Amino acid sequence: MRAMQTSPPKHFAIVPAAGSGARMASDRPKQYLPLLGQPMIRHALATLCAAPEIDKVFVILSVGDAEWARYDWRDLEPKLVPLFCGGPTRADTVLAGLRAIAGEASAADWVLVHDAARPCLAPWHIDKLVRELAHDEVGGLLGVQVADTLKRADEHRHVAATVPRDSLWQAQTPQMFRYIMLRRALEGARNVTDEASAIEAAGLRPRLIEGDATNLKVTYPLDLHLAEWILNNREGMN
Ligand SMILES: Nc1ccn([C@@H]2O[C@H](COP(=O)(O)OP(=O)(O)OP(=O)(O)O)[C@@H](O)[C@H]2O)c(=O)n1
Numbered sequence: 001m002r003a004m005q006t007s008p009p010k011h012f013a014i015v016p017a018a019g020s021g022a023r024m025a026s027d028r029p030k031q032y033l034p035l036l037g038q039p040m041i042r043h044a045l046a047t048l049c050a051a052p053e054i055d056k057v058f059v060i061l062s063v064g065d066a067e068w069a070r071y072d073w074r075d076l077e078p079k080l081v082p083l084f085c086g087g088p089t090r091a092d093t094v095l096a097g098l099r100a101i102a103g104e105a106s107a108a109d110w111v112l113v114h115d116a117a118r119p120c121l122a123p124w125h126i127d128k129l130v131r132e133l134a135h136d137e138v139g140g141l142l143g144v145q146v147a148d149t150l151k152r153a154d155e156h157r158h159v160a161a162t163v164p165r166d167s168l169w170q171a172q173t174p175q176m177f178r179y180i181m182l183r184r185a186l187e188g189a190r191n192v193t194d195e196a197s198a199i200e201a202a203g204l205r206p207r208l209i210e211g212d213a214t215n216l217k218v219t220y221p222l223d224l225h226l227a228e229w230i231l232n233n234r235e236g237m238n
C-alpha cells in the first residue's frame with residue numbers, strides 16, 4: 001500500500017467475477033452468458049471504464065477462468081485490469097482483489113465494489129454514489145427501499161408473520177468504502193454477503209444511497225430477460 005497521501009483520493013472499481021452462477025444453472029458461469037450480443041460482464045465493465053470518476057477497474061476472475069481470454073477487451077484497456085485471484089466466496093474474491101492492488105491503492109482511496117452480475121449499472125448510479133459519499137467518513141452503498149408487504153414463512157410455507165417493512169432496504173452495488181477500512185473489515189469478517197455487512201460488523205454504519213430497481217442482479221434465467229429489456233429501454237429512465 002502507498003504511504004499517506006496529500007492528493008485527492010482515487011476511485012478504484014473492483015468487480016468480483018469469480019462466481020459459478022449455480023442458481024442460473026447455465027452451461028457456463030453466468031457472467032459470460034450472452035446479453036445483447038456481449039458477455040454479460042462486459043456491460044458493467046464498459047460503464048465503469050467510461051465513468052470519469054473511476055481511475056481504474058479491476059475485474060477479479062477465478063484462478064482457472066477459461067472464458068475471459070475468449071473475448072477481446074482491448075477497447076477497455078488500459079483502464080481495465082484482469083486479476084486471476086478469485087476465491088471460494090464473494091467476500092474472499094473481493095479481499096483477494098484488495099490485496100492484489102495494495103501496491104497501487106492508498107489507505108484513503110475509495111474502492112467501489114460492483115457485482116459482475118449487475119449489468120444494468122448506469123452512469124448516474126456511479127455519479128450519485130460518488131457525489132453523495134465524497135465527504136462521508138465511512139462510505140456506503142446503493143439500495144432501494146422495500147416496496148412490497150413482507151411475509152416470514154414457516155417450514156410448510158404458511159405465513160408465520162408479516163414483517164414491518166418500514167426502514168427496510170434491498171442492498172445493491174456499487175458499495176463504496178475507503179481502501180484500508182474495507183480491507184480490514186473483510187479480513188475480520190465471517191460469512192458476509194456484501195461489503196457493507198463487513199463494515200457493519202466492524203461497528204460502523206454505512207450510508208444508504210437511493211438507487212433504483214433497474215440495477216438488478218441477474219440471479220435466475222428470467223433476470224437475464226429483464227436486464228435485456230432494461231438495457232434496450234433505458235432512454236428517459238434517469
Ligand atoms: N466465489 C465467488 C462468488 C461470487 N462472486 C461474484 O459475486 C457476484 C454476486 O454473486 P452472485 O450473484 O451470487 O453470483 P454467483 O455466486 O456466481 O451465483 P450463485 O450464488 O447462484 O452461484 C457475482 O458477480 C459473482 O461472480 C465472486 O466473485 N466469487
Ligand SMILES: C[C@](O)(CO)[C@H](O)COP(=O)(O)O
Nearest residue numbers: 090115171172173193194217
Ligand atoms: C452484494 C449483493 O449484490 C447485494 O445485494 C448481494 O449480497 C450478493 O449476494 P449473493 O448472495 O452472492 O447473491
